[in-house]
Amino acid sequence: MAYDEVLAERVTERLEPEGVTSKKMFGGLTFLLQGNALANLYEEGLMVRVGPDGMDEALSRPGTKQLVFRGKEQKGWVVLDESTLDDDVLDDWLKWAMEVTAELPPK
Numbered sequence: 001m002a003y004d005e006v007l008a009e010r011v012t013e014r015l016e017p018e019g020v021t022s023k024k025m026f027g028g029l030t031f032l033l034q035g036n037a038l039a040n041l042y043e044e045g046l047m048v049r050v051g052p053d054g055m056d057e058a059l060s061r062p063g064t065k066q067l068v069f070r071g072k073e074q075k076g077w078v079v080l081d082e083s084t085l086d087d088d089v090l091d092d093w094l095k096w097a098m099e100v101t102a103e104l105p106p107k
Contacts, residue, residue: 003028003041007082011041014094035107038097045079048093051100052076058096076100 028042
């Protein structure tokens with residue numbers, strides 16, 4: 001499981017106080033809110049949940065691309081270019097992912 005350990009620490013320190021847990025899964029480190037994935041850090045970068053309705057807005061932002069898993073586009077998820085993730089930008093993406101994920105029923 002190869003992912004950016006420094007980015008993992010940055011994400012963890014922001015999400016842990018919000019009750020988010022992390023677990024090694026899906027080939028990386030997955031961040032869970034009430035059992036639902038809100039972000040995953042893996043070899044290709046940080047993917048975050050933006051919800052199907054947020055795709056157009058998310059893809060219009062710099063440094064984002066549609067998540068493709070096993071050749072299939074994943075609606076509601078984007079992959080972020082790590083070079084664009086200064087503290088403010090990272091905070092904004094994680095807040096968005098938290099809000100979308102919080103609307104899902106707990107697992």
